[in-house]
Amino acid sequence: MSNTTPTTGTTADREIVISRIIDAPRELVFTAFTEVRHLSQWWGPNGFTTTTTSFDFRIDGEWDFVMHGPDGTDYPEWIRWTQIVAPELIVLVHGERPDDPNAFTSTIVFATDATRPGSTRIEMRTVFPTKESRDEAVQRYHAIEGGEQTLGNLAAYVSGLTAR
Known part of the structure; x- marks a missing residue:
């Protein structure tokens, strides 16, 4: 259900685009992406956990957190939201x-999926500052697989919420 799309245009060599259909309403998927009580349950690739230091979801708000890898490695992370259009769009650094x-910029689009009523198509378009930083993210940090796993974790999490 996950899809990685080739891109065109001036940023194509610096981009990763990952999308997925999630069997849950758009508003719920958006909420799971924007509230720390939900994010901490699914954020990150398989085997990772997340500890939040601070969280302020608003334009120019920040999320400071640590991702804990399955091997015990800690990865300090930081996000600043630059655009929020609920429940349609989030842009972040x-x-x-x-x-x-x-640092890279991600645009996350939440769209009602016309082919599957009650489902959401989420697309995450990430643009890196250089082709080299994109390539390093892909090769060294497995950014494509990690992004696909992260959206898979989101799908599983909201599926559990809708089953309740």
């Missing part, structure tokens, strides 16, 4: 810290 030169 994501790095290890606010002054991270390799």
